[in-house]
Amino acid sequence: xxxxxxxxxxxxxxxxxxxxxxxxxxxxxxxxxxxxxxxxxxxxxxxxxxxxxxxxxxxxxxxxxxxxxxxxxxxxxxxxxxxxxxxxxxxxxxxxxxxxxxxxxxxxxxxxxxxxxxxxxxxxxxxxxxxxxxxxxxxxxxxxxxxxxxxxxxxxxxxxxxxxxxxxxxxxxxxxxxxxxxxxxxxxxxxxxxxxxxxxxxxxxxxxxxxxxxxxxxxxxxxxxxxxxxxxxxxxxxxxxxxxxxxxxx
Ligand code: PEP
Numbered sequence: 554x555x556x557x558x559x560x561x562x563x564x565x566x567x568x569x570x571x572x573x574x575x576x577x578x579x580x581x582x583x584x585x586x587x588x589x590x591x592x593x594x595x596x597x598x599x600x601x602x603x604x605x606x607x608x609x610x611x612x613x614x615x616x617x618x619x620x621x622x623x624x625x626x627x628x629x630x631x632x633x634x635x636x637x638x639x640x641x642x643x644x645x646x647x648x649x650x651x652x653x654x655x656x657x658x659x660x661x662x663x664x665x666x667x668x669x670x671x672x673x674x675x676x677x678x679x680x681x682x683x684x685x686x687x688x689x690x691x692x693x694x695x696x697x698x699x700x701x702x703x704x705x706x707x708x709x710x711x712x713x714x715x716x717x718x719x720x721x722x723x724x725x726x727x728x729x730x731x732x733x734x735x736x737x738x739x740x741x742x743x744x745x746x747x748x749x750x751x752x753x754x755x756x757x758x759x760x761x762x763x764x765x766x767x768x769x770x771x772x773x774x775x776x777x778x779x780x781x782x783x784x785x786x787x788x789x790x791x792x793x794x795x796x797x798x799x800x801x802x803x
Contacts, residue, residue: 556773556800557713557757557780559591559676560787561616561644566594571601573790574609580794583610588797589780592787593644596630603639614642614676617650620663632664632671643668644782646678646702648719658701666704669711676713676759676782677702679740683720691718691732692739699743709748713757714740715782721762723784730771733760737777766795774803 562570574592581590593614594602603613615638619629635643645668646661656664661677668675679698681691695716703712716736721727728736737758744753760772761782772778780800786792 554755554757554779555586556588557591557759558588558793558797558800559593559614559642559644559715559759559780559782560793561593561647561761561782561784562595562788563616563649563784564595565788566598568598568601570594570598571605574602574606574611577611577790577794578609580790581797584797584801588800590793590797591642593642599635599638599640607639612642613638613640614644615640615673616644616647617654617656618643618645618664618668618671618673620660620667622667632667632673635668636671636673640673642674642676642713644676644678644715646698648678648680648717648722652719658698661702662704665702665707665712669708674711674713676715678715678717678761678782680717680719680721680762686718686720686728691736695736695740696743699740699747703747709744709752709756713759714744715759715761716740717761717782723763725763727763727768727772730775733772733778734775737775741777764796766792766799769796769799770803772803773800 591612615635618632618635650656665675681694685694757779759780759782764781764783
């Protein structure tokens, strides 16, 4: 399975950042066989970024989309509109969207369906809060989010899951390597129940939450970790390239 190294730029950057794909490739020359690189910039950069990234064999993704095709939804972008920019992926259900913008599991499922119908690959984010982990509920929470955020008619061949413990995002904290392995194994089990082993075994499960060049190798060496969803460290091409290099070593 290929490794997917994905950077979520959140609401950072400006149009000068169209140079970042070339900057990244200068630091980390092409390696198509084992690693896919994905940059997820803010919406206004999607179209110019896809053009700039194509020459560098880097994919572009959005950070959200709406579940409806069109309509009176001020400030929103449909999955078709995202696809029209040339983007190939869309992050759905990031914990910031769940906490700040009312993304429920049901809405994430509707967005996932819309994204797949538009030809996009959704990256569905799941993960427990600090309190839920402390209460020993991490596996239960993740299973429930997966059950409700993946639509019943989802195409398992075009789906990525990101395990992002909420308490690890932007905090410098990470679960232990053993805990990451346990949850990823659990996610694989949930996906196997849903899609069957043949499809589930091909679904990339990313880890996200304070991934840095220093911890990337140990995390990416885990059997069921097929890549990383990176926030802070993905804003700098030097650290993103170091994470990609660590994944090659892993
Ligand atoms: C994220 O926001 O998805 C994330 C993983 O952020 P960070 O890498 O900064 O923890």
